Amino acid sequence: AQSVTQLDSHVSVSEGTPVLLRCNYSSSYSPSLFWYVQHPNKGLQLLLKYTSAATLVKGINGFEAEFKKSETSFHLTKPSAHMSDAAEYFCVVSARYGQNFVFGPGTRLSVLP
């Protein structure tokens, strides 16, 4: 079985400071992992994906995530937060054909001026 834990339901940072959103997963198979962002009243937009290639994955808008198998983690980072980064972020795991994508509960990121 697969599961995803996002350790923080809400993260608040100041503009220009680093962002860290934490994600841990559980999977019986080699997983594919994704981060999505959702702005209010919008759909989920793919930020980045890990699919067993490089463990450090770069995404859009300056975000990146590192896959650490030993820690079963896939934390999302950004060196400097921008006001436009304020949104909900979802970590997602997918393992094999016929099993649904599993979503974490989401982390709401607030960026303070």
Added chain:
Amino acid sequence: ETGVTQTPRHLVMGMTNKKSLKCEQHLGHNAMYWYKQSAKKPLELMFVYNFKEQTENNSVPSRFSPECPNSSHLFLHLHTLQPEDSALYLCASSQDWGGASNQPQHFGDGTRLSIL
């Protein structure tokens, strides 16, 4: 992103009305999904279609009726809804069911449904 289009964007309906939500994808994907997103609740998977065949019905009440006439179109027919059905309904598609090809889901912008 315009690969998955949902209409209408907003819908207000009474409990006795019948309406339909539409989803269309131009990505050549084989799997399509309906999700319900309510305030302060996790994303809920409702239905999955793979090659036009329903593969998952996640204990959804019968007042929600999905239809997938082809791999590009997905509908959600609504009738005699309840106030607790007010939510954002998201459609998604992916190359394969469950991401076997390591490809992600692509989402539409959703339909904001309000039940009076």
